[in-house]
Amino acid sequence: MSDMSQNRPLSPHLQVYRFIPTMAMSIIHRITGGALYFGTLLLAAWLIAAASGEDAFNRVNAIYGSWFGLIVLFGYTWALVHHMLGGLRHFMWDLGYGFGKQFTTKLAMALPVASVLVTVVLWLIVLAV
DSSP states (O other): OHHHHHHSOOOOOTTTSOOOHHHHHHHHHHHHHHHHHHHHHHHHHHHHHHHHOHHHHHHHHHHHHSHHHHHHHHHHHHHHHHHHHHHHHHHHHHTTOOOOHHHHHHHHHHHHHHHHHHHHHHHHHHHHO
């Protein structure tokens, strides 16, 4: 019995893995997915306030329009965009494309840049209107 246990492979440990961009994007994709649950509560609160009357709606708009509220909404927008782009990356993989090591690394490095750019462009469009 001891001979069998010596031949079994050891479970990999975090010290064995090298932190790579695709690993970081996988972790961030999970974190943004979790953050979207809380951000959706903000959307629900805004809709409930709108249905509750003008006073409640104005209170929620005042909170969301404050500097802190705008930062939270910007973060929610970024999480939504980042998670969506990560989901598109996973959809591409589900279709059988983009499995090359260099391509996945480049895509993982481009994802945060693209998500920030798309978020900033969305906010500039909304603020311009």
